Amino acid sequence: MSNKKDYVLIVSGNDVIKVASALSSSLRFxxxxxxxxxxxxxxxxxxxxxxKSKADVSTHIRLLERAGLLxxxxxSGKRGVKKICNSGVKMVRLLLRC
Numbered sequence: 001m002s003n004k005k006d007y008v009l010i011v012s013g014n015d016v017i018k019v020a021s022a023l024s025s026s027l028r029f030x031x032x033x034x035x036x037x038x039x040x041x042x043x044x045x046x047x048x049x050x051x052k053s054k055a056d057v058s059t060h061i062r063l064l065e066r067a068g069l070l071x072x073x074x075x076s077g078k079r080g081v082k083k084i085c086n087s088g089v090k091m092v093r094l095l096l097r098c
Contacts, residue, residue: 007088009068012095019092022067027052028060032069035087042082061085 011019022028027050034049035041041049047057061083064070071086 008091008093009089010093010095011068012097015068016094016096019067019069020094022063022069023092025060025063027056028064031057031060031064031085032087032089035070035085036090040084040086042077042084044082046085058083 009019030050031046034046043054043057043061046052046061047054050057061070061072065072069087069089069092071088073084073086074081075084076082
């Protein structure tokens with residue numbers, strides 16, 4: 001891990017189900033790939049890239065956040081606040097310890 005922004009997410013116990021579930025959606029996987037490829041993106045940018053509504057993208061972002069796969073922050077925009085998505089996760093390791 002040469003870059004502080006790139007890290008391995010190691011998951012065990014009940015969190016394995018949460019992360020595996022988050023990764024089971026092709027749209028959520030595409031969101032992760034876009035953010036990893038292009039860097040920080042807001043909900044509007046993601047919705048345009050994916051051809052999905054902002055509400056749909058926001059729902060998927062929330063699930064990725066809960067699983068620890070994305071981090072979000074807020075910045076001031078022209079018409080309110082923008083939610084910005086970031087991810088440094090380059091690899092996920094699921095430890096199957098029961």
